[in-house]
Amino acid sequence: PIMYRIDLSLALNATYGDRMKSVKSLRKFKNERSLAESLDYMKNLVKAGVDMFDVDLGCYDNWWLPHPPTSMKPGLFLEAARLVKEYFAKEEILSNKGIPVPVVGVGKLGYPDLAERAIADEFCDMVMLGRPLLADPEWPKKAYAGRVADIRPCIGCQEACINEFVEGGHPMCAVNPRTSFESVYPADIPKAEIRKKIAVIGAGPAGFECAMAALSRGHEVHLFDQEESVGGQVRLAALPAFKRDVRNYLEWMERKVEEEAENPDFNFYPGTEATLRLLEAGHFDTVVCASGSREAAPAIEGLEEALPVRKLLSDLSSLEEVKTVIIAGGGLVGCETAFMLASEYGLEVTVLEMLPHFMAGICTANRGHLLHELEKSGVKLMNCTSLEKIEEGKATVRTNKSATVPDPYNRWAPILPDNVPNPLGKPIREEWETLELEADLVILATGSRPDDYLYNILLDAYVAPEIHLLGDAGYPAMITQAVRAGYRTGISL
Numbered sequence: 001p002i003m004y005r006i007d008l009s010l011a012l013n014a015t016y017g018d019r020m021k022s023v024k025s026l027r028k029f030k031n032e033r034s035l036a037e038s039l040d041y042m043k044n045l046v047k048a049g050v051d052m053f054d055v056d057l058g059c060y061d062n063w064w065l066p067h068p069p070t071s072m073k074p075g076l077f078l079e080a081a082r083l084v085k086e087y088f089a090k091e092e093i094l095s096n097k098g099i100p101v102p103v104v105g106v107g108k109l110g111y112p113d114l115a116e117r118a119i120a121d122e123f124c125d126m127v128m129l130g131r132p133l134l135a136d137p138e139w140p141k142k143a144y145a146g147r148v149a150d151i152r153p154c155i156g157c158q159e160a161c162i163n164e165f166v167e168g169g170h171p172m173c174a175v176n177p178r179t180s181f182e183s184v185y186p187a188d189i190p191k192a193e194i195r196k197k198i199a200v201i202g203a204g205p206a207g208f209e210c211a212m213a214a215l216s217r218g219h220e221v222h223l224f225d226q227e228e229s230v231g232g233q234v235r236l237a238a239l240p241a242f243k244r245d246v247r248n249y250l251e252w253m254e255r256k257v258e259e260e261a262e263n264p265d266f267n268f269y270p271g272t273e274a275t276l277r278l279l280e281a282g283h284f285d286t287v288v289c290a291s292g293s294r295e296a297a298p299a300i301e302g303l304e305e306a307l308p309v310r311k312l313l314s315d316l317s318s319l320e321e322v323k324t325v326i327i328a329g330g331g332l333v334g335c336e337t338a339f340m341l342a343s344e345y346g347l348e349v350t351v352l353e354m355l356p357h358f359m360a361g362i363c364t365a366n367r368g369h370l371l372h373e374l375e376k377s378g379v380k381l382m383n384c385t386s387l388e389k390i391e392e393g394k395a396t397v398r399t400n401k402s403a404t405v406p407d408p409y410n411r412w413a414p415i416l417p418d419n420v421p422n423p424l425g426k427p428i429r430e431e432w433e434t435l436e437l438e439a440d441l442v443i444l445a446t447g448s449r450p451d452d453y454l455y456n457i458l459l460d461a462y463v464a465p466e467i468h469l470l471g472d473a474g475y476p477a478m479i480t481q482a483v484r485a486g487y488r489t490g491i492s493l
Contacts, residue, residue: 039087051095054104054128055081061412064369068108070156070245071369075114077107078123085124104128110154112143134161134173152176153252156245160480163363174480175249177209177487189491191218196285198493199224201274201454204232205479206471206486207290208253213490215266222267222282224274230257232292236313240340279463286466286493289455293448293472302390309337309445324348326395326439328387330358334445335370342377350380350437352387352397356406356428368411381408390442402431448476
């Protein structure tokens with residue numbers, strides 16, 4: 001492969017010359033070529049006509065490295081970039097133009113202060129952004145103008161960009177509903193022909209986007225939430241220390257609401273329950289119900305002994321005097337909570353998942369890195385395992401002990417949809433056994449169900465000429481769907 005890339009560079013340079021800037025990436029990963037081999041390879045690539053290098057790490061065996069998710073720190077490749085830059089200087093390697101070979105810094109550099117420092121401290125000659133520009137195409141202009149707080153931040157979820165592309169779609173953005181739909185959603189939202197008085201119930205991502213979009217249409221908007229600030233479930237998602245990107249997005253949401261504080265057409269009511277009586281008294285033209293979801297309650301004996309994950313995250317005092325934890329549910333929420341409890345609180349954590357794979361359906365890079373960290377943190381993962389009974393100090397589980405059960409820590413398993421057969425997949429035989437596991441605390445992370453109770457009351461009472469159901473209140477999903485649905489509804493009002 002190395003000789004092929006050198007030969008390819010020579011051929012491209014001979015054919016296209018100055019019309020093509022040749023850029024290569026250095027991706028070093030465990031058990032592959034050494035650092036010395038990589039640097040020598042790069043020197044030969046310069047001779048073959050490569051003009052510039054962006055420096056990152058990893059490959060398909062550890063996909064989270066070239067595609068770093070939210071759980072990885074910003075600027076994680078800068079030291080590698082500086083190493084390459086120093087090597088070129090020491091060896092006096094010049095480009096084909098007779099100048100020092102430019103080295104480009106990449107990898108979660110969407111924080112303007114970090115990107116600026118990377119260049120100023122000579123980690124690299126320039127920085128390259130990818131996902132941050134999907135979240136906010138105006139990133140460079142805003143950073144240059146000093147409007148850093150106005151930048152809509154990337155949250156590193158990769159659900160709408162990389163995962164959408166992998167699944168056969170086109171790259172979009174979870175937090176920017178206009179990305180890839182610029183021809184459908186104009187940058188300047190046209191004013192509505194008929195001005196309306198609108199109530200939006202719930203200030204999570206769906207309700208927030210709906211309220212901001214409706215406000216841009218010239219409507220009078222009233223946003224209600226039972227919590228003391230915007231964010232909804234994003235507030236809980238931002239709690240773990242490794243979710244800094246999500247906290248950044250939450251703070252951006254808060255700033256946007258604060259910016260509208262003096263707008264007479266915008267009214268935010270934190271800590272307020274939007275009751276039927278309140279809404280009837282408001283005489284609204286439109287009511288949008290984005291009241292979110294409720295946690296699903298599985299049929300488990302002793303369920304009252306368990307703690308729902310949202311309740312835990314809302315009040316971490318429940319962890320006092322806790323040493324061992326069992327989490328029922330190996331989806332993204334359960335696994336992120338497990339990583340937080342193990343890495344930040346030093347707890348002994350076991351996660352139970354009924355399916356063969358943990359976090360099925362989550363972007364490969366995000367899933368892979370989290371599995372990597374869970375294994376490194378000593379979290380025990382038990383797939384093909386169900387929680388049967390909860391008692392004080394212990395839990396009874398039913399697990400498949402067959403050797404055909406997949407390795408739960410396998411970070412590169414082809415997780416295909418149920419209707420797509422895997423020709424390389426091996427059938428899982430069943431050898432069930434019942435175990436008792438010790439646990440000071442059992443946490444339920446078994447999914448959500450729509451909270452459409454208020455919506456149905458509003459419909460029955462005909463509280464407004466227009467009533468919309470939005471976000472998790474209609475169908476629990478990811479932030480991508482919530483943001484898109486909120487924006488689409490808001491600009492249609």
